Amino acid sequence: MRTTTAPETVAELIARQWGDHRPGLMYEDPESAESAVRAGSAERTVLSRHRAAREAAARAALLVDLMPPGAEPHLGVLLDNVPEFPHWLGAAALAGAAVAGINPTRRGPELARDILHTECRILVTERTHLPLLRGLDLPGVRLLVTGTEEYAALLAPYAAAKPGEAVLRPPGPADRLLLYFTSGSTGAPKAAICTQGRLAGAGHALARQFSVTPEDVHYVCMPLFHGNAVIADWLPALAGGAAVALRRRFSASAFLDDVRAYGATYFTYVGRAIQYLLATEPRPDDRDHRLRLGFGTEAGAVDAARFAERFGVRLVEGYGATEGGASVQRTPDTPPGALGRAGAGDDLAVIDPETGRECPAARLDGAGRLLNGDEAIGELVNRGRSLFEGYWRNPDAEAARTRDGWYWTGDLFFRDAAGFLWFAGRTDDRLRVDSENLAAAVIENILARWQDAAAVAVYAVPDEVAGDQVMAAVALREGAAFSPAAFEAFLAAQPDLGTKLAPRYVRVVPAMPVTATNKVHRVALRRAGFLPGPPGEAAPDPVWWRPAPAAAYRPLDEAALSGLLAAYAAQDRLGLLET
Numbered sequence: 001m002r003t004t005t006a007p008e009t010v011a012e013l014i015a016r017q018w019g020d021h022r023p024g025l026m027y028e029d030p031e032s033a034e035s036a037v038r039a040g041s042a043e044r045t046v047l048s049r050h051r052a053a054r055e056a057a058a059r060a061a062l063l064v065d066l067m068p069p070g071a072e073p074h075l076g077v078l079l080d081n082v083p084e085f086p087h088w089l090g091a092a093a094l095a096g097a098a099v100a101g102i103n104p105t106r107r108g109p110e111l112a113r114d115i116l117h118t119e120c121r122i123l124v125t126e127r128t129h130l131p132l133l134r135g136l137d138l139p140g141v142r143l144l145v146t147g148t149e150e151y152a153a154l155l156a157p158y159a160a161a162k163p164g165e166a167v168l169r170p171p172g173p174a175d176r177l178l179l180y181f182t183s184g185s186t187g188a189p190k191a192a193i194c195t196q197g198r199l200a201g202a203g204h205a206l207a208r209q210f211s212v213t214p215e216d217v218h219y220v221c222m223p224l225f226h227g228n229a230v231i232a233d234w235l236p237a238l239a240g241g242a243a244v245a246l247r248r249r250f251s252a253s254a255f256l257d258d259v260r261a262y263g264a265t266y267f268t269y270v271g272r273a274i275q276y277l278l279a280t281e282p283r284p285d286d287r288d289h290r291l292r293l294g295f296g297t298e299a300g301a302v303d304a305a306r307f308a309e310r311f312g313v314r315l316v317e318g319y320g321a322t323e324g325g326a327s328v329q330r331t332p333d334t335p336p337g338a339l340g341r342a343g344a345g346d347d348l349a350v351i352d353p354e355t356g357r358e359c360p361a362a363r364l365d366g367a368g369r370l371l372n373g374d375e376a377i378g379e380l381v382n383r384g385r386s387l388f389e390g391y392w393r394n395p396d397a398e399a400a401r402t403r404d405g406w407y408w409t410g411d412l413f414f415r416d417a418a419g420f421l422w423f424a425g426r427t428d429d430r431l432r433v434d435s436e437n438l439a440a441a442v443i444e445n446i447l448a449r450w451q452d453a454a455a456v457a458v459y460a461v462p463d464e465v466a467g468d469q470v471m472a473a474v475a476l477r478e479g480a481a482f483s484p485a486a487f488e489a490f491l492a493a494q495p496d497l498g499t500k501l502a503p504r505y506v507r508v509v510p511a512m513p514v515t516a517t518n519k520v521h522r523v524a525l526r527r528a529g530f531l532p533g534p535p536g537e538a539a540p541d542p543v544w545w546r547p548a549p550a551a552a553y554r555p556l557d558e559a560a561l562s563g564l565l566a567a568y569a570a571q572d573r574l575g576l577l578e579t
Helices: 010-015 049-066 084-095 108-117 127-133 149-158 196-209 227-240 255-262 273-278 301-311 395-401 440-447 484-492 522-528 558-570
Strands: 023-028 036-039 042-048 074-078 098-101 122-126 142-146 176-181 191-195 217-220 243-246 266-269 293-296 314-317 327-329 348-351 378-382 407-415 421-426 430-433 436-439 453-462 468-476 505-509 543-545
Touching (some): 010 084, 023 049, 049 149, 074 084, 074 127, 084 122, 084 227, 084 243, 142 149, 176 196, 176 227, 191 196, 196 227, 217 227, 227 243, 273 301, 273 453, 301 314, 348 407, 395 407, 421 440
Parallel strands (some): 023 243, 074 098, 122 142, 217 243, 217 266, 266 293, 293 314
Antiparallel strands (some): 023 042, 348 378, 378 407, 430 436, 505 543
16 A cells, blocks of 8 residues: 655655556567557557566666765766666665766767766766767766666676665765756756755655546656656656656657557646647547646646647646745646745745845736736745755855845746736846846747747847847747738737837747757757858748838848848947857
8 A cells, every 4th residue: 555654765765666566667668578568559568666666776786886986976867768767766766876867969078068077977878879978088987888788787686686775875865866957048057956855855745736646657758867857757656656657758749649558647848848739730539548637837828728628638837946946836726827826935036136126016917917027027036945955066056046045046937916926937038128128938928829829939139229129939830821910910919018029020930949858949049049040051940020110020131131230230239149
């Protein structure tokens, strides 16, 4: 019978699986079968919870023997969402070690920097990712390549290991378990420290919040090197006794087939995944599945409503960074579009970073549209206790995050008169237009209402004189073509689109550029701005612009671009456009 006692460590959650022969881990692998189920043309393997604990224990014992004496007990994991990833997460928990999740989209010196910065002495990878490591200087790092004869031979002597038999140090609540890189828009990513106690508590809390039971199946399609998949999907499954189903990499076209084949009831999402699912061709059986809940961030109220209408699945927007510095709790009375109120014990405030004063309450119309964004939007700050545990070997970043004794989230919010908090984007996504501060997410939520838009991203481009101008990238729904007249009519019909919020520039993209965690690649969009691509590259995406706020949108052709560049040069701001 599943215990409801709150765990103190993730190691405890792994050990609880021992002797439990209910389904624990499912994945696509036709060559390995403890028990295989056939769905359509894909063969899927099911490991029991006991078998998953046994695999983790074997790797924990191997890890203890391989880790050099005196080294930081850190191992890097450079894998897709394959069974070896949760096996090594469990192994690290049991052994008292920490996993650094290595992003496979990083390249060359940046990839080497991530591995060396986190002081990994062991790097677990697979054949698929070996080309990424060729030519990298990784002194003192031992490479383990899964799926090879050498790897199988290394593991074989430890097949009978049990949880708790082999440890580098007895795992406790204060011990590091994850060193997970945050996705910053500038500079090198920071490795956030996550301890066993905080992670076990988060998993237990989410399992209780969403009533997770052994009858559930958690579909993990977001990358496991990112905190979302581990903290919000894998850990609640462990805490609630649910099975975990792995998807090697997210696929919108395969989503429903997987969900049906695994009998999935819960999934998490990040960034634009929901938009990709909505962009797939509707099918009569879109509601033929067991899914009851999706939990994640940045879906947007419009897309959440569309998703619920089409698939019959409720999306719950959450807020809580990998760093653990602040959390927002959703309550039953949370209005659509809001995230909730401050979590228990948190003293959250929306602060104007320029003055250090709390922002006035937001004024909303009957449809929940923000009327005073210029004064109500600020940075979310935790003035109370914080679960932030620091960044690995990065005191400057820690100091910036905790200045003046508060935890600064780096996220823009506004708070309504009832105390509900609404997400308004990253501080990096703030725009300064005609001396007024704007938030990209607020504009995106408005543009997302346009029926022809499959995805929208808003970002700043430099104004030719001072400050910024609003630019939007728009990916159109299948079969739609950009009509400037239709877009202008849509903008004019939006009552909450202030005169400074309408995009001056619109780039029509075939697909929204995204990072490895399915977040919009805003750095690439900002870098491109409204300029054409470099010589020799494929034809640039079409850009439309308004020479003046009341003007009609027109193509930004070569003549118009030449005139614009001359205006920037006259104000000595041409260098701001260089890519």
